[in-house]
Amino acid sequence: MAEDGPLKMADVARLAKVSMSTVSRALADNPLIPEDRRREIQRIAAEAGYVINQSARSLRMRKTQTIGVVFPLGHDVGQLISDPFFIEMFGRLADEITTRGYQVLLCRVTDTSDGWLNRIVQSHRQDGLVIVGQSDQHEALNQAAESYHPLVVWGGHLSGQVYCSVGTDNIGGARHAVDHLLALGRKRIAFLGMLELPEIGLRYEGYVRALRAAGIEHDPALVIPAHFSFETAYEAARELIESGTKFDAIFATSDIIALAAIQALAAAGIDVPGQVSVVGFDDIAIAAQSTPPLTSVQQDLAKGARTIVDLLFKRMAGEDAPSATLLPKLVVRKSCGGASAG
């Protein structure tokens, strides 16, 4: 009973004493084949351990039953796993996609040379694409979106944007965070993040607006470039501390950056939230567990992932789906004093 070479549809056809067309139709539950015969052929195929070769099927049908999830890391050489945010987002997306009967293909892109997105699109490996984070590829995305429809991006909503995006209201989220710090009496609030990234740029916008609304002068010395990895963020925070620039709060554009900053502050003997308040962004799982627990702008990733995949499937079906914005929520914990600390 041992199968030799993996059997093909032609073999099943022989076993069932029908033509290949009939087998193909029966396995696809095509009503052209009467139900009892369909069942019979399916039984024979299953019993023989036959499985459709997806390579062949994909070629002929021009569909792969696969969604590509792309992480453009053009701005950062770090490992994929470095960012808990990406990881959680990926898990959520995977859940949503597999639930709909599709496979998930992970594309980690490090080579963002000209035409990288087109290379992915035209490879015909997937029926649709989710791009997580715009990185510095806004233009490339805009261009791809013109001819390729089944594409949804997680990220900020930028002006002149053609592609469909889903993301948190970054300006509003940042505004909440900074307003909260201001309400606590903080006046010299440092900003840690990479302005080159669109989402961070938007958060910066919110930061500036909050300061302006409070009538506080904006000091460029308080704006520190900080990558997403813990190590580089720690370095950035250390430099800020050692620079001697006075500050009484930090608005970090990710929780990883915030945690790194807290660590750097602790190392310098600076009390959080006593001397310096810290607010993060994302509200990843660790945020609630850190010491002190981190105040953070929560992004609803579960809803975000669901929305992304919903929109993507709409677009795959030919419908036009508009971008969506999610409302952020400030989760107040001890790291900035105030509410919890009295």
Added chain:
Amino acid sequence: MAEDGPLKMADVARLAKVSMSTVSRALADNPLIPEDRRREIQRIAAEAGYVINQSARSLRMRKTQTIGVVFPLGHDVGQLISDPFFIEMFGRLADEITTRGYQVLLCRVTDTSDGWLNRIVQSHRQDGLVIVGQSDQHEALNQAAESYHPLVVWGGHLSGQVYCSVGTDNIGGARHAVDHLLALGRKRIAFLGMLELPEIGLRYEGYVRALRAAGIEHDPALVIPAHFSFETAYEAARELIESGTKFDAIFATSDIIALAAIQALAAAGIDVPGQVSVVGFDDIAIAAQSTPPLTSVQQDLAKGARTIVDLLFKRMAGEDAPSATLLPKLVVRKSCGGASAG
């Protein structure tokens, strides 16, 4: 200059005024085509934005340049993202695989009905498979391994195992943990985990051996079934507490279970590590950040993932690669008192 339908290799051949065979060879850097001509054709193809259709290529070459990463969740209906351990492992694997120029296909398997693994193998969607966790599928894996070689499993090394596996020395790791608790003077050590899962079974073995070596009687009332999700683990811990069974330590078979137990103990007003010591397994990122920081048996996932992928590629190349065992390391933190707590 706008491309209409995506262009095929035949179109490139026309552009370059050569036959398709020549284009195919040129793009594959086949030395049959003289170098200058090769470059020329490559330039023309790139300029036209041509990309090889992977579906067609896969069919013809019987290779997909893709590795499937499978999470059998037969034992648990939870979401993929529920377990930080799985997530981190996936990230590491993805790094190793993409570094080698392969794509990663995620397969979340919830339907473990007869032949599920064969269905994946025969789909020809991937050139090799990594199975993360044996779940309750030891037999299925053994069977698949007989005919399908490029297959590596993360999990425990079981007797009568045919397939290639990579995993931590579970017995030894558990032994370390329990020995440590015993050294602290703990005598009634509860075990939290699902014995049905092979890896957990091995950890139980280590637990029993440690107790026996210390001459301590093994009380079945202290062995509590606990799933991997936080909520169910919390319930399990709560029931243990309310049962009135006396215990002074908990050996949890995952950090998530340990953290849930700590939370349940705190809710019941029981001090950790004052009244009860807790040890976890995995040493996930949160472990160091929790209150109190969690003592845990560390699994070196980076090395694990590297080993898995190394072995897989060896097997894909036709070589025979043996199973491997990694050495666990007990990371002592405050949750069990002792060393750190004086």
Added chain:
DNA sequence: CTTTATGTGGAAATCGGTTGCATAAATTGC
């Protein structure tokens, strides 16, 4: 100047399914 080696590139088979079209069989209508 013929014969043999070498290099170059094309025609056509192939991978394993799906599907449009045609035909055969069964059913219905009158």
Added chain:
DNA sequence: GCAATTTATGCAACCGATTTCCACATAAAG
């Protein structure tokens, strides 16, 4: 009982690449 229709099934083209085999041209050798 025969035409009209419906239902069932098969043939063969097709998806888009890769690769084997072979033809032809050119160069080197005898």
